[in-house]
Amino acid sequence: MGIPRVLYQETKQDAWIVIILSGLILSFILLIMIYTLKKFNDKDLFQIHGILFGEIIGKIINTILILYFLSAFYSIMSEYIELVISWGNEGVYYWFPAFVLIVLSIYGVFGGVKVVAGICFITFWFTFWLILLLPLTFDHFIFERIAPIFNTPVVDIGQGMLKTTYSLLGFECILFIYPFVKDKTKVFRFTLLGIWFTLLLMLSLTIVSILFFSPNHLKHTIWPILNMMSIVRLPFIERFEYIAVSFWILIIYSNLTLFLWIASKGIKRVFKLRQKKGVYVSGILIFILSFVINDRDSTEKFSDFVNYFGFCLWICYPIFLFLITKVKKV
Amino acid sequence: MIRIGIVVILTLMLSGCGLLNKTLEEQGISTVLGYDLLDNNKIKGTVALLQFNPNKPQTQYIISDTGKNSKEIRQKLEKKTNHDLTSGQLRTIMFQDRLAQERGIKNLLDTIQRDNTIGSLVYVAIVNGSVEELVNKSEYEDASDIGTYIYNMFEKQVDKEMLNNINIHDFISLYYEVGVDPTLPVLKLDKTPVVQSVAIFNVDKMVGTISTQENLYIKLSKGKKVFGYKTISIPVEELKEEEISIEDGLESIEISFKPTYSKSDYKIISKDHVVFSLQVSIEINEVSSTIDFNSENTKKVEKLISKKMNNEFKSIISKLQEMKSDPFGFGSKIKSLRQYSKLEDNEWYDIYPKVLIETNVSVKIKRTGVLN
Numbered sequence: 001m002g003i004p005r006v007l008y009q010e011t012k013q014d015a016w017i018v019i020i021l022s023g024l025i026l027s028f029i030l031l032i033m034i035y036t037l038k039k040f041n042d043k044d045l046f047q048i049h050g051i052l053f054g055e056i057i058g059k060i061i062n063t064i065l066i067l068y069f070l071s072a073f074y075s076i077m078s079e080y081i082e083l084v085i086s087w088g089n090e091g092v093y094y095w096f097p098a099f100v101l102i103v104l105s106i107y108g109v110f111g112g113v114k115v116v117a118g119i120c121f122i123t124f125w126f127t128f129w130l131i132l133l134l135p136l137t138f139d140h141f142i143f144e145r146i147a148p149i150f151n152t153p154v155v156d157i158g159q160g161m162l163k164t165t166y167s168l169l170g171f172e173c174i175l176f177i178y179p180f181v182k183d184k185t186k187v188f189r190f191t192l193l194g195i196w197f198t199l200l201l202m203l204s205l206t207i208v209s210i211l212f213f214s215p216n217h218l219k220h221t222i223w224p225i226l227n228m229m230s231i232v233r234l235p236f237i238e239r240f241e242y243i244a245v246s247f248w249i250l251i252i253y254s255n256l257t258l259f260l261w262i263a264s265k266g267i268k269r270v271f272k273l274r275q276k277k278g279v280y281v282s283g284i285l286i287f288i289l290s291f292v293i294n295d296r297d298s299t300e301k302f303s304d305f306v307n308y309f310g311f312c313l314w315i316c317y318p319i320f321l322f323l324i325t326k327v328k329k330v
Numbered sequence: 331m332i333r334i335g336i337v338v339i340l341t342l343m344l345s346g347c348g349l350l351n352k353t354l355e356e357q358g359i360s361t362v363l364g365y366d367l368l369d370n371n372k373i374k375g376t377v378a379l380l381q382f383n384p385n386k387p388q389t390q391y392i393i394s395d396t397g398k399n400s401k402e403i404r405q406k407l408e409k410k411t412n413h414d415l416t417s418g419q420l421r422t423i424m425f426q427d428r429l430a431q432e433r434g435i436k437n438l439l440d441t442i443q444r445d446n447t448i449g450s451l452v453y454v455a456i457v458n459g460s461v462e463e464l465v466n467k468s469e470y471e472d473a474s475d476i477g478t479y480i481y482n483m484f485e486k487q488v489d490k491e492m493l494n495n496i497n498i499h500d501f502i503s504l505y506y507e508v509g510v511d512p513t514l515p516v517l518k519l520d521k522t523p524v525v526q527s528v529a530i531f532n533v534d535k536m537v538g539t540i541s542t543q544e545n546l547y548i549k550l551s552k553g554k555k556v557f558g559y560k561t562i563s564i565p566v567e568e569l570k571e572e573e574i575s576i577e578d579g580l581e582s583i584e585i586s587f588k589p590t591y592s593k594s595d596y597k598i599i600s601k602d603h604v605v606f607s608l609q610v611s612i613e614i615n616e617v618s619s620t621i622d623f624n625s626e627n628t629k630k631v632e633k634l635i636s637k638k639m640n641n642e643f644k645s646i647i648s649k650l651q652e653m654k655s656d657p658f659g660f661g662s663k664i665k666s667l668r669q670y671s672k673l674e675d676n677e678w679y680d681i682y683p684k685v686l687i688e689t690n691v692s693v694k695i696k697r698t699g700v701l702n
């Protein structure tokens with residue numbers, strides 16, 4: 001929800017160019033990932049680490065991965081809770097929505113990978129229609145706001161790309177789902193499709209935000225997409241943004257279950273715990289964290305940290321992994 | 331069993347959300363919010379609340395109090411009512427003209443935008459005179475309360491007449507934008523609130539007013555649909571020069587028309603030279619004397635109207651330049667060019683009064699009603 005603002009802060013009205021460029025980078029990384037995965041039939045990244053680096057180093061790297069997914073879970077959850085608490089649920093204890101979301105995700109993960117995939121599928125169709133509301137904001141567009149195009153220096157664009165690529169993460173999950181995919185020849189095609197669809201969505205949201213808000217206004221607005229929706233007025237419902245806030249839970253829910261599933265899978269591989277126990281342990285850890293990091297400043301700092309962490313892991317590390325596989329000739 | 335247990339526990343916890351329970355009868359639903367500047371530099375806030383008891387004759391209840399900022403006022407107002415003040419149905423926010431001139435209204439609007447219960451579709455208006463008086467004394471025809479009355483009136487004016495669509499989002503957004511200034515309608519109490527003129531702003535301070543007829547040009551320049559009527563008078567000599575025959579004994583004729591389509595075009599020659607052309611399609615609705623609108627005469631009338639409108643347009647722009655206000659957004663147009671993309675507000679207001687703005691209005695008569 002806050003992405004257009006983040007992008008705008010870096011590269012101003014050229015934010016949309018950055019998205020397209022980042023998309024190209026992501027596609028390239030994806031290609032490398034799938035290539036590496038193909039070398040090891042039916043293995044996920046946790047197992048690949050074991051093969052490549054041996055038992056002990058593999059376990060250390062896998063633990064880092066687990067920590068990443070747990071903190072990514074927390075960062076997504078805390079961003080949503082921050083949103084819910086600021087829009088209409090003032091005064092709710094921070095731990096309460098955290099508790100509900102954690103229990104829900106645990107419940108989802110217990111269903112296994114099929115249920116997790118099902119959740120992702122259903123939530124996509126349940127939330128996709130929200131984008132159809134954006135044209136209703138057309139009346140308030142000012143088209144000069146996007147001009148002049150290509151006005152940002154190349155250095156800034158590069159810097160913006162560093163910062164924006166990690167807002168677009170999520171495709172790394174393929175590294176863990178790969179063994180479960182039936183038709184492996186089509187994996188690349190469909191993940192690529194997924195990436196570009198997400199990018200297109202983000203692109204349109206960013207362009208609309210740039211046209212809708214004046215530069216400084218966008219900088220001050222924490223959730224621009226929500227503010228845009230507050231201008232939508234349907235005959236039967238006056239304040240649409242509250243519905244959007246509630247529906248947003250579906251979008252994050254699919255992420256939460258997926259991340260928790262991957263983390264618990266990792267715990268199973270590394271600590272030889274049963275996956276169910278791994279889920280409980282992760283749930284409790286995250287719940288405890290919600291008492292520590294729970295105001296806007298600290299959650300923002302935490303998300304920044306997770307994003308940076310994710311950038312290193314999923315943009316730089318796959319290239320490294322690819323080179324290692326080449327050298328070791330697996 | 332465990333599953334059922336979890337479901338039961340979660341359901342029980344959900345009732346914890348009842349913390350935010352809002353019963354309609356306990357709500358003081360405010361529809362209008364107004365601010366006045368007092369002589370001792372304090373601000374007086376006025377709120378009109380809906381009253382739900384059907385046995386009482388009046389449908390609204392008005393309270394007001396003074397304070398340094400809006401939240402202090404609100405806290406004092408809470409002491410004056412047994413209802414819980416809420417602003418989810420707020421329709422209009424009004425400021426006394428003196429407040430807008432001396433203090434600027436940005437800070438007061440900022441708290442309103444920060445509040446998530448207030449939507450973006452709230453109209454903002456300036457009141458010529460005291461807001462408190464307007465809210466208290468005004469009649470409101472058949473509307474349930476003063477807030478609904480003003481809201482409906484603005485909605486109609488924006489959609490069908492000459493007011494710009496300025497809700498709180500637009501105002502704040504234009505306030506932050508470099509090189510464009512917002513405008514707001516000015517109300518005056520005359521039994522009911524009447525739209526008197528349009529307030530012109532420099533950043534967030536009101537610097538003057540223009541008439542709604544003059545505001546037409548702003549609306550046309552933004553390419554918005556305008557349905558209001560415009561009347562201009564053309565002296566007979568000019569008609570004679572163009573060899574259009576009319577009845578004898580008249581000094582001038584009045585032509586009323588309604589713009590149906592407009593397209594604006596900016597040519598920026600340099601930072602201090604802009605050519606602004608406006609193409610307007612109109613429909614003639616009323617002519618005070620009979621003119622035969624054959625194709626030849628139509629062309630001539632078009633030319634006369636264009637000339638007349640062009641003059642008016644020029645005088646409005648020079649008036650705005652004097653007031654250092656730029657509702658047309660010339661600054662933002664200039665800023666959207668690469669070489670001037672670093673233009674800032676201070677710099678723009680320094681050069682704006684000296685910028686040479688050439689105007690070029692061309693009118694096309696599309697239709698003349700059902701008569702020729």
